[in-house]
Amino acid sequence: MEKQRYERPMIKKLESNMPNKFGMRTEYRPMTHIDNVAVKDLIDEYGSPLFVISEKTIRNNIRSARKAFETRYPKVQFAWSYKTNYLDAVCRTFHQEGSWAEVVSGFEYDKALHNGVDGSKIIFNGPDKTEEDLNKAIKNNSLIHIDHLDELYAISEIAPGLNKKAQVAIRVNMDTGIYPMWDRFGFNYENGQAWDALNKIMRTDAMELVGLHTHIGTFMLSPNAYAVAAGKLADLAIGIKDKYGHEIKYIDMGGGFASKNKLKGTYLPGTDINPSVNDFAEAITGALINSNFKPDNLPLLILETGRALIDDAANLLGTVISNKRLSDGRRSTILDVGVNILFTSFWYDHKITPAQPFTQYAEDTVLYGPLCMNIDVIRENISLPLLNKGDHVVIQHVGAYNMTQWMQFITLRPRIVMIDPENNVHVIRERETLDRLLEFEKVPDHLKTFDL
Template sequence: MKQKYERPSIKKMNTGFMNKFGTRTDFDPVKEISGVSIKSLIADYGSPVFVLSEKQIRKNYQSAARSFKTRYPKVQFAWSYKTNYLNAVCKIFHQEGSWAEVVSGFEYHKALGNGVAGNQIIFNGPDKKEADLILAIENHSSIHIDHFDELYQIIRICEQIDKKAKVAIRVNFDTGTYPIWDRFGFNYENGQAWTAINKIISAKNLVLTGLHCHIGTFMLSTSAYAVAANKLCELAMRCKVELQNPIQYLDLGGGFPSTNTLKGAYLPGVDTVPSVEEFADAITNTILSFGFTADELPLLILECGRVLIDDAGYLIGSVVANKRLSDGRRATIMDFGINILFTSNWYDHKISVAQEAGQYTEDTVLFGPLCMNVDVVRESITLPLLEPKDNVVVHKVGAYNMTQWMQFINMRPAVVLIDQNAKCHLIRKPETLEYLEMMEQLPDYLK
């Protein structure tokens, strides 16, 4: 009997000199990003400053698209606006062929403003306003329904404006990873999803076009996506056979991890995070082997965010001061903190020095400049001794930091895009006091 062939896989491992914990210690200075020197970036835009590499963004997208499109005939990416909705970033992804995936009304308007056609916008999220739903219906966008109240609201709106809505449902299920993301969408196991599907089919102004899931964030299990894809396929087949409503697309959501290292992880992310190719294998093999005929294969939609942009983003900052804590540990205060580096709550970000440093190193706590005890950038990191005004580079910060950052004590800094020709573009100005006070109104009696 002929043995089943399994394609060999190559896993890239972290290399270099190992410290006592078995991980690499790398103190080579990072003096430039995409051909632009760190010193010139600080001189032109101040410190701290976020920097994005267009070349890396495009490379990431093209690589991910290739991973799926070489395995499955019908693939469409939809850029996750919540990951980074700076217009310059979104435009790059749309130029590469990505649709838009939004989870709020203002993101929907941003997508329209960025030139995305209405039928290429996927509208997710549990809190869609009525005016935004009407706009999405009129623009023929795919509305992913999250709960029954939203379903009834869309039915009512369609009756009032006498238009049909293209809809999908978000489905949650047990994929073997915990906790289960059952807060969003309709449950598969208890029959709630099938009930929602039947209600949609019976509504005269709704057209069920797709099925959607998003099983979690920073997912490290490829098998969980295989389970999710299989359950969506089962629902799609039931829709065809029992309801005579073929499903046009399956949306597997996002959640693919970047190679950042999660806090508490024993090994670095570059050694433990599955590649996009591994996720692509798990998802596409499941759909292709389910039993659809060639002309029945649904469009596969992916809402990737973090994996496409995290390693294209950098934060450059400066040392404010050094001190000794009561237990003798060295502490270094930086000019950036958790107010603008929100992901330091999740990751042990790689941090590099930006200038030549001595050979002596010491375990260091990196604090931000905020008047809060929780403002810790790294709880423990081995670094050369840094002096005030020395610079550092924080790696892989492109996802969520520029959408979840907050103005608190310090203002939010500039964001710079380095294009493919090593030219810098200011894509978001640093905040000013005038900008912060624009929305304030002073009562007459206090003037």
């Protein structure tokens, strides 16, 4: 006789406010495949944990985002936000789809060049640009978005020596009615800093003012804030035109669009309430079209959307190490996925779905990672089906920031694979090895040997 699938025995007290887990056979469905590739096969072949990126999803996301803006506005350009996910395979997918590069450090700048992006299609943001970085960016005609006056002065000193006009914009921060207001980057609109900086640029030969940039926040849930921001940038651009007869080429609205993840502390899931790219497109393009720009002379609209284009394109596969009972009777499950590779578990309630069939029975569980550190909690409380040791789970919407902010800590970082549109699997980043890590280290001679 064939043996039945095992599920651990469970009994649960029915409380007066008992939720609907019992008798609700539709509550969960397993996620057995990603882009037609079996989760089990992926783990068997590439190990666990494993990041899995869907090239098809990335391409769909950028195409529909472009469509959302291009159907509403004549000139649109996306620039891939490197810090969100700077794996070469990911960046090149975006570049193939026509996205420029948006970088915030010399390292990212070099990575964009290495990926073959022409210097004039690299947007250089951020407060930390070294003299060397600026040199390179000016020579390559990159778009330098000035963050502070010290940078402005540095450029005016460097550029003449290179016989080049630096192509610059300033980053503008402003009150868009949202909280917190990001005022640490760029020049403030309301107190006149931004206008002042623009005048300084217009009065020097070292720079050409080509654009205006803002980036109003992160995981924004209010499209209207972007409309306010676009309107303020348009006012600055019109002001420059009136005063100097100079027309800027582009308005860069930055990024910050929310993805469909569920922020901790929100009641309804992100897939239901977070605005879509269409909502943001409507707000931004509406504000620009309604501004005082002449209809036949609208500036190029640049978007540095990161999270909303990549988050749902990646899943993190993991495996159950053990089920434990805590002293107070609560159930806990230990996964091989720790917070060191899933940073975003600090602010999202990621959707976590088993990768194999299960029954309708579920239990409230604390989900721990494998690190021998008390902070390694993937979820304080989640209702999960009864998982056995060795079962697999799929943690969803992990594409943004995890593969850049992750750190090597206690364990080695796992492989990353990408599934191409024909459902072939490619390793795009190898797993770390001890040898690789030791290459960075040097031991002084007197510490080389010891007796125990």
